[in-house]
Amino acid sequence: MKDTRRDCEVLTAKIMAEFVRDQHPDWLQSYLEGKQDAATSYESLLRLLRRFAYRHGFVQRTSSGLKGKLSDLIGVRDEFATAFKKRFGSYDASWVYNTDETGIYFDTPPSKMLSEKGKIASITAEQKYSARLTAVCTIRVDGLKLPLLFITGRKNRGE
Structure with missing residues (x-):
């Protein structure tokens, strides 16, 4: 989990569930066998993984990503800097x-x-x-x- 966040990758309970499915299929199968309904068992697994993450120092946050492409933002910044220097450079x-x-x-x-x-x-x-x-x-x-x-x-x- 820490390696994933250290690399600035998104970490959610769903991604953790995919990891469990791919890396620990036997454990997942035994966990799901004890559940009555498939839909509620998936929600139960997500809840378990969220609690696991909270217990290990993770909190739920809202992402604060860029609203546009970085190259577009750099272009806007450069255009503004050029116009500003032209108008106020003197x-x-x-x-x-x-x-x-x-x-x-x-x-x-x-x-x-x-x-x-x-x-x-x-x-x-x-x-x-x-x-x-x-x-x-x-x-x-x-x-x-x-x-x-x-x-x-x-x-x-x-x-």
Whole structure:
């Protein structure tokens, strides 16, 4: 299993079942003999193989493959780079900025809390929602990193 994933091959319970069918047919035959229905026995085998994989440190994930062919994506990237350099290549490196922003959540309330038996676990509205902070990171093309900019969403309430 680890060799399969190490080689970036797809690993599913169905593929594991095909391996068992090809490499261990005697074991598969004895496993299926104890089952009443062929359809449910196949589902049972898949469930067994999934549990085996979980027990050995594997988890089920959604694949995040490319949406297009790599050669097409490289072509689009190269076309964009050429057009960008043609349009903005005359600018001085100190005039071009690359900026990215990310949200930071803090003071997040726990999803579960202790409360007295028979009483509801109520909290105030201010405790219910976490605070959000936006961090803006900027660097110039010449390599100069600008200080982080923090943006808060809190409104001034007359304080």
